[in-house]
Amino acid sequence: MIRRPIRRWFPLFMGPMVCAFIIGFVYPFCKGIYLSFCKFKVTSDAHFVGLENYRRAFQDASFVHSFWFTALFAVISLVLINVLAFAVAYALTQGIKGSNLYRTVFFMPNLIGGIVLGYIWSMIFDGILSRYGTSILLNTKLGFWGLIILMCWQQIGYMMIIYIAGLQAVPEDMLEAAKIDGASRWQTLWKVTIPNVMPSITICTFLSLTNGFKLFDQNLALTGGQPYTILSDGSSIKTTEMLALNILNTFYGQNANSRGTAQAKAVLFFILVATIGLLQLSANRKKEVQQ
Numbered sequence: 001m002i003r004r005p006i007r008r009w010f011p012l013f014m015g016p017m018v019c020a021f022i023i024g025f026v027y028p029f030c031k032g033i034y035l036s037f038c039k040f041k042v043t044s045d046a047h048f049v050g051l052e053n054y055r056r057a058f059q060d061a062s063f064v065h066s067f068w069f070t071a072l073f074a075v076i077s078l079v080l081i082n083v084l085a086f087a088v089a090y091a092l093t094q095g096i097k098g099s100n101l102y103r104t105v106f107f108m109p110n111l112i113g114g115i116v117l118g119y120i121w122s123m124i125f126d127g128i129l130s131r132y133g134t135s136i137l138l139n140t141k142l143g144f145w146g147l148i149i150l151m152c153w154q155q156i157g158y159m160m161i162i163y164i165a166g167l168q169a170v171p172e173d174m175l176e177a178a179k180i181d182g183a184s185r186w187q188t189l190w191k192v193t194i195p196n197v198m199p200s201i202t203i204c205t206f207l208s209l210t211n212g213f214k215l216f217d218q219n220l221a222l223t224g225g226q227p228y229t230i231l232s233d234g235s236s237i238k239t240t241e242m243l244a245l246n247i248l249n250t251f252y253g254q255n256a257n258s259r260g261t262a263q264a265k266a267v268l269f270f271i272l273v274a275t276i277g278l279l280q281l282s283a284n285r286k287k288e289v290q291q
Contacts, residue, residue: 036264041256053264062237063265066246067272073144073242074212077151081208082201085156089163090189103164107157114154118221121150125222136223143223143240150218155211159204166200167193202284209280213273216244225249243269 031043036053040046057063088106092099109117125136125146136142170193178188194201219225225238225245241249247269251262 032263033267035260036267037260038263039257039260041259046260049260053260054268056258056261057264057268060250060261060265061231061235062241063243063246063250065237065239066241066243069144069240070213070215070242073147073151073215074209077148077155077212078205078208080148080152081155081159082204084152085159085204086163086197086201088156089160089167090193092160093164093167103160106160109154109156110158112154114217115221117150117154118218121146121153122222137226140227140239143226146222147215147219147240150222151212151215154218155208159208162200162204163197166197170196198284202281205284206277206281210273210277213276214244215242216248219245220248243272 035043035046037048037050038046039049039052092102096102112120122136125142129135129142134142136146174192174196175188178192183191219240219242223240225241227239228236229239230236238246238249243265247262247265250265251259253262
């Protein structure tokens with residue numbers, strides 16, 4: 001008797017959401033894939049060119065450089081964010097005084113928008129580096145580590161909350177059993193705590209890895225991709241430009257005919273992030289099952 005009213009009203013509630021999803025995501029996504037095979041200045045005047053845009057994307061030195069730069073950034077930020085976030089979460093679940101206040105303080109940077117954070121840290125770095133006669137916009141290594149610091153400062157608090165939830169869910173009887181068996185705190189951490197926190201580790205590594213690859217607004221505000229490097233063929237690349245920013249600069253570059261190439265880069269970008277994310281999830285899920 002209860003199921004019939006639910007089935008009757010189900011289309012009324014789900015219909016608008018499904019329509020919005022199709023209009024806001026499915027159609028633009030399919031349209032974008034089609035445009036990646038076209039040459040166009042405006043979408044209404046697109047001409048099919050096959051795989052030409054993908055060939056140009058792979059031959060673009062700036063795109064290749066931004067891929068390796070982004071990959072290195074994603075791996076290092078993944079390790080640092082999760083190690084530090086877990087360490088902070090572990091410390092704050094040991095019954096120290098003022099733990100709630102510390103949680104709030106660590107989480108607050110995540111509430112600030114990426115563009116704002118980028119400009120804030122840009123002023124901080126410029127104030128420090130100006131004393132040494134340099135700038136974050138003039139040195140690739142400084143720009144890279146500046147982005148790492150910014151990303152860690154913003155994301156550690158968010159990941160910390162997820163780890164705290166996982167640590168609080170560790171069964172007390174298992175911790176007590178380890179203590180009775182004479183296990184040290186370090187042994188308890190590695191043999192009991194971490195295996196039970198694997199679901200949280202899966203979520204945090206997935207989020208930090210995909211966020212690292214998708215980083216855009218902080219990159220735009222902090223370095224804008226600078227500095228430049230001139231290649232042997234006379235072209236230039238931005239040495240701290242990440243994938244998302246490279247796609248934007250390609251699409252809105254001086255050559256309007258490169259918009260098809262930018263769209264092909266966007267499709268490759270989606271495939272890359274989706275593949276890496278799914279592989280990471282699959283690998284971590286297997287560890288959860290083993291535990």
